[in-house]
Amino acid sequence: MACPGAGEAPVWVKTGPVMSDGSQVPVVKEIPPKAADLSAWYTAVCLKAELVSYSPVRGCVVLRPYGFGLWENLQRHLDERFKATGHENAYFPLLIPESLLMKEAQHVEGFAPEVAWVTQGGQEELAERLAIRPTSEVIIGTMYAQWVESHRDLPILINQWANVVRWEKATRPFLRTMEFLWQEGHTAHASAREAREETERMLDVYRDFAENVAAVPVYAGIKSASERFPGAIETYSIEALMPDGKALQSATSHDLGQNFARAYDITFTDADQQVKHAHTTSWGMSWRMLGAMIMTHGDDRGLRVPPKMAPIEAVFVPIVRSNDDRALQACRQTADELSKAGFRVRVDARDEQPGWKYSEWDLRGVPVRIEIGPRDVEAGTAVVVRRDRPKGDKQQKQTVSLETLPRILPALLDDIQRSLYTQAKQFLEEHTFRTQDRSQFFDMCRNRAGMVEIPWCGRPECEAHVKAETGATTRVLRDLAGSALCVACGEPAKVNAYFAQSY
Ligand SMILES: [Zn+2]
Numbered sequence: 001m002a003c004p005g006a007g008e009a010p011v012w013v014k015t016g017p018v019m020s021d022g023s024q025v026p027v028v029k030e031i032p033p034k035a036a037d038l039s040a041w042y043t044a045v046c047l048k049a050e051l052v053s054y055s056p057v058r059g060c061v062v063l064r065p066y067g068f069g070l071w072e073n074l075q076r077h078l079d080e081r082f083k084a085t086g087h088e089n090a091y092f093p094l095l096i097p098e099s100l101l102m103k104e105a106q107h108v109e110g111f112a113p114e115v116a117w118v119t120q121g122g123q124e125e126l127a128e129r130l131a132i133r134p135t136s137e138v139i140i141g142t143m144y145a146q147w148v149e150s151h152r153d154l155p156i157l158i159n160q161w162a163n164v165v166r167w168e169k170a171t172r173p174f175l176r177t178m179e180f181l182w183q184e185g186h187t188a189h190a191s192a193r194e195a196r197e198e199t200e201r202m203l204d205v206y207r208d209f210a211e212n213v214a215a216v217p218v219y220a221g222i223k224s225a226s227e228r229f230p231g232a233i234e235t236y237s238i239e240a241l242m243p244d245g246k247a248l249q250s251a252t253s254h255d256l257g258q259n260f261a262r263a264y265d266i267t268f269t270d271a272d273q274q275v276k277h278a279h280t281t282s283w284g285m286s287w288r289m290l291g292a293m294i295m296t297h298g299d300d301r302g303l304r305v306p307p308k309m310a311p312i313e314a315v316f317v318p319i320v321r322s323n324d325d326r327a328l329q330a331c332r333q334t335a336d337e338l339s340k341a342g343f344r345v346r347v348d349a350r351d352e353q354p355g356w357k358y359s360e361w362d363l364r365g366v367p368v369r370i371e372i373g374p375r376d377v378e379a380g381t382a383v384v385v386r387r388d389r390p391k392g393d394k395q396q397k398q399t400v401s402l403e404t405l406p407r408i409l410p411a412l413l414d415d416i417q418r419s420l421y422t423q424a425k426q427f428l429e430e431h432t433f434r435t436q437d438r439s440q441f442f443d444m445c446r447n448r449a450g451m452v453e454i455p456w457c458g459r460p461e462c463e464a465h466v467k468a469e470t471g472a473t474t475r476v477l478r479d480l481a482g483s484a485l486c487v488a489c490g491e492p493a494k495v496n497a498y499f500a501q502s503y
Helices: 038-048 065-084 105-114 137-147 192-212 259-263 288-297 326-340 354-363 374-379 402-430 438-446 460-470
Strands: 011-013 027-030 052-054 061-063 095-097 116-121 124-132 156-165 179-189 219-222 234-241 247-255 267-269 275-277 279-286 314-318 345-347 368-372 381-386 397-401 432-434 451-456 473-479 495-500
Touching (some): 027 038, 038 052, 038 288, 061 065, 065 156, 065 288, 105 259, 137 179, 137 279, 179 192, 192 219, 192 279, 192 288, 219 473, 234 473, 234 495, 247 288, 259 279, 279 288, 288 402, 314 354, 326 345, 326 368, 326 374, 368 374, 368 402, 374 381, 397 402, 402 432, 438 451, 438 460, 438 495, 451 473
Parallel strands (some): 314 368, 432 451
Antiparallel strands (some): 011 027, 052 061, 116 124, 156 179, 219 234, 247 279, 368 381, 381 397, 451 495, 473 495
């Protein structure tokens, strides 16, 4: 078996499973260099590190156990943050009657091209089509209308962990799939102010998660009108910058105003005895965030998973000589102690060469590898290797005493977490540009230089022109200090806009 990650060029062989349309999916033999072709590298890593497999249904992927481990860590950290901000989890149905979906006009228009429909149950054709949820504002709004009567019933602060379906032909694991996993928060409030505060609070929860758990630095801000969620009065998002200079929207938070409350009749009697419409919000992060994390941190050897997201924080590789399994015993004993202390560890006792195992765990991005050989057993030591450092780096390996390992490991994991964030932050800063020059602005957008920040007029036609000329759109908007002219068109500027091409 070839050493994973050792290849120079991508090798794709068409021997994968047959899809529903008769085509075959590629099987990865080697991982191509990341800098040469990010897209090929990304797909190869997702498949070879066993995060996902293509399924027989085009557009859908199978999340394998190691990939699901990443998702579980995302869930755990986000869920903690949702609970800490007063939210509860619930679950709503997958199917939405067509008549309900049609009630909010902008929402329908925005989602119509990607809705999948159920038209038949068993042998029977349905009298009314059922939509498979592309998002759940409709069904949740309908229920809130039943639950809310008085201002005392507000706010409602509910989150659901679910799958949604948006019809999609292309398949890119985590980034573009027909069915995907996400969470969607849906809240209802008595006042516009509370709804806006909620929208901003959850945006900050996402920013905090992205930066402090996934170690992905982001720009947070408001979306332009053309990028707004269908039916929202304001959409906020966090945007990360990928190594190819394209932005990746990683989570959104929407102030829905009273649009959905009007369409779904969410009313309440206020303290002044007036009947009023509630103000609602929705906010979501999907497994797309995992795609951002993979692209941001990975290298030519494969994934580099930030410790807080790592299904396995440290892997033990025993170096076993024939008729001497003391190294394996030492690994098992130490791993057992670490596991009891709350660390996520694994012992790789497979009958393979240590070098092969090193490459395998490098590919999977396990933050720390702990090697124990016969000489270490006698000395009571282990060699600790960091995945965040390049091979041959002075600080990549250190010999430590086995006894001190439980004390050293937390600081080591923290340091790796920090170092991955710092590297990504440096990349973002080095690839964020500010310019006052119109032609330079267009060139940078066209060449995918990164995030290009300019004073901007806020006019949809200006944004459409930039998009037609360069492929770039506004990613987020922020307040403009002082007065300036729009760098893209020369009209008076109203905001600061970050432009980039995007995923
Ligand atoms: Zn303009």
